[in-house]
Amino acid sequence: MFGRILLLVATLGIFHAAFSTYEHLSYLKALERPEGSLPPDIVVETLLSLVLGIIGACLNAPPLKEITWSSEMRKHKIDDMDSRLGFASYVNRGKRIFSTSNVSSKLQ
Numbered sequence: 001m002f003g004r005i006l007l008l009v010a011t012l013g014i015f016h017a018a019f020s021t022y023e024h025l026s027y028l029k030a031l032e033r034p035e036g037s038l039p040p041d042i043v044v045e046t047l048l049s050l051v052l053g054i055i056g057a058c059l060n061a062p063p064l065k066e067i068t069w070s071s072e073m074r075k076h077k078i079d080d081m082d083s084r085l086g087f088a089s090y091v092n093r094g095k096r097i098f099s100t101s102n103v104s105s106k107l108q
Helices: 001-031 042-058 067-074 100-107
Strands: none
Touching: 001 042
């Protein structure tokens, strides 16, 4: 919950810094001085919002999962993993081998 609050504060801070930058540039344009640096308070607000956003994103992230083979095998049963259904063949030649027409044709 604390991470989400930090993300919200960081987002509001970035929006406020963007609005302050727009207002400052509009003020400079009204004075017919289009060139000029941003005031230090806007720069500090932007950097502080960036740091709060990074901390909030780190606190709000889900826990990391293992990517090893053994951690994946803990989720499955051996019957699920070793069934090899692709190799199963349910078609057989029993009808042809044990048919009476095949036996009678060999005897003649």
